[in-house]
Amino acid sequence: MTSTTKITVETTVAAPIEHVWRAYTTPDDIKQWNAASDDWHTTSATVDLRVGGAFSSRMEAKDGTMGFDFAGTYTKIVEHKLIEYSFGDRAAQVAFATSSKGVKLRVTFDSEQTHSVEQQRQGWQAILNNFAKHVEAGRRAAQAATSADEKEISTLIEQWSKAVRDQNVEGIRADHDPDILMFDVPPPFLSQGLDAYMATWDTFFASSEKPVMFNFHDVRITASADVAFATAIGKCVNIDHSGRREPLEFRLTMGLRKVSGRWRVTHEHHSLPAI
Secondary structure: OOOOOEEEEEEEEOOOHHHHHHHHHOHHHHHHHOOOOOOEEEEEEEEOOOOOOEEEEEEEEOOOOOEEEEEEEEEEEEOOOEEEEEEOOEEEEEEEEEEOOEEEEEEEEEOOOOOOHHHHHHHHHHHHHHHHHHHHHHHHHHHHHHHHHHHHHHHHHHHHHHHHHOOOHHHHHOOEEEEEEEEOOOOOOEEEOHHHHHHHHHHHHHHEOOOOOOEEEEEEEEEOOOEEEEEEEEEEEEEOOOOOEEEEEEEEEEEEEEEOOEEEEEEEEEEOOOO
């Protein structure tokens, strides 16, 4: 009877647990990180992430001289915390622990008899290191894309507010979705569609001091791949029915959607504090 040694490898991934978990359990991601050296790769992967579900990764030398299936069955799953599985007559455990530095990933597995314990440790550690590099590179790319999107939306808001100050109707329409939903301070409180949205500006300009003030500060933008929202504090000056000048500070909320690579405003909400 041969003895089995428990081998442990670990790494810390500088990314949120949701990203780490998804990359560890998604076939498309697995194919990108699951190799111990540059001359090997994973050509296919399947995951049925549930207790009793099967997984399989086809690992091959890039020169086509050899390959094998790394396959098994999940025996325990605690989302964002633990994955246990069996493969052949061996077992493994993957523990996820969040910390201020990211997610610490610890993999403990039963040894086999063909290779030395140290060779096995080095191979599994190399794969885990590749995993960390893959997740962190994806995280950096996503952050860069988000930064670019936020800059684009900031520019959109600046151009839109300038168009309002210039009473440039075409500039106001630009970047607004044909089905935009508008909540405004003066009636109508709800306007649906681009024509109805543009009609609200006739009301605004009719009562606005000239030259038009329409400036924003404290602009905050949150963007994902194709949906974003922005908030800001705006200032304008209204002339009431008696001719009195009335400076106003109002709140702006925008909902945006990326369509064909371009951000479009799908919802716009102007509001005043309740008195």
